[in-house]
Amino acid sequence: MAFIQTDTFTVRGYECDAFGRMSIPALMNLMQESANRNAIDYGIGISDLAERGFGWMLMRFRLRMHEYPRYGQTIRVMTYPTEVEKYFIYRDFQVLAEDGTLLADAASTWLVFSMEKRSMVSLPDFIRRLSPPTDLPKTTVAPIGKLSSRPIFQSADFNPTHTKDIEVGWLSIDQNQHVNNVAYVEWLLEAMRTETLKTRKLAEIDLVYRTESHWQDQLQIQSVIESPQAFLHRILHPESGKDVLLARSLWC
Known part of the structure; x- marks a missing residue:
């Protein structure tokens, strides 16, 4: 099955900067939380990999801010895998206001490493069998697309x-x-x-x-x-x- 993760959050005071805007680290933490939940639905969460002696590692991440969320605002974080290759899995994110306005978007590239050897390995079969969703949400901004491994x-x-x-x-x-x-x-x-x-x-x-x-x-x-x-x-x-x-x- 294919899954698109959607989580709703209300921006809290300790997630904001001195100007009342949501901080970049706070936003990235919420995006990572949604990615973790999506991975669990796919059976490839942190614990699923740990049981097999593997771990996730982020290789590339590109974030674009279109409009900063502010204190007290309710936002939706959406994330989903877009492609699976031999060594990498690609994941996109969208951050939306309640009215559907795109506040931020991101693209990412992930790899799997051996916990014992602390080195990269090819994606195990149980991850490579994953089916990314095909009916992706539409936005007014063109998606970032697959990130180059050597920008x-x-x-x-x-x-x-x-x-x-x-x-x-x-x-x-x-x-x-x-x-x-x-x-x-x-x-x-x-x-x-x-x-x-x-x-x-x-x-x-x-x-x-x-x-x-x-x-x-x-x-x-x-x-x-x-x-x-x-x-x-x-x-x-x-x-x-x-x-x-x-x-x-x-x-x-």
């Missing part, structure tokens, strides 16, 4: 102009025993310049997750201005020089 910004020259060091805390670790993907976004946004946070809004963020990190790891967040509206970001293990995450953000 252009990933190979752009990167000479950081701003850095911030961070130690991974216990509350950033999820059930897969590595840093939750939303925690990286929160760190990245917290490292933005004060003027940007106070005077502008994030319009889009495109993320490439490269490798996992764990409790008490020492990480460095780096950023550089690409254009008046865009920034490039990088989170890495400074000792090894390995990239944990690469990103590009657009602000309005």
Whole structure:
């Protein structure tokens, strides 16, 4: 069977920023919650994979904000898988107001890793047999579509102009025993310049997750201005020089 997950949430005060807008990490957490519920319906939830020695890992995520939800507003989060390949499964999201206005949308790419070897594996048969829905909800905005595994910004020259060091805390670790993907976004946004946070809004963020990190790891967040509206970001293990995450953000 094919499933489209739809969940209704009311934006709470602690999910909002200083301007009463829903924060990006809070929104992404709700989207992830809906994705988890959808995965459970398909029999591919976190516990279903854990029983077989596997875990989910997010590889790519691109979020577009069209209109920010605000405190007290009721929103609908919809999510569904769109395609299954040998190594990757693709999932889309829509965030809607009560009147059907598209507030945000996103596309994502997921992989499965071995909990024992901590390395990527091909999707098990019980996942590859999944049937994505065909009668997808219509929107006035063209969907993002399948994300490239190597976006252009990933190979752009990167000479950081701003850095911030961070130690991974216990509350950033999820059930897969590595840093939750939303925690990286929160760190990245917290490292933005004060003027940007106070005077502008994030319009889009495109993320490439490269490798996992764990409790008490020492990480460095780096950023550089690409254009008046865009920034490039990088989170890495400074000792090894390995990239944990690469990103590009657009602000309005």
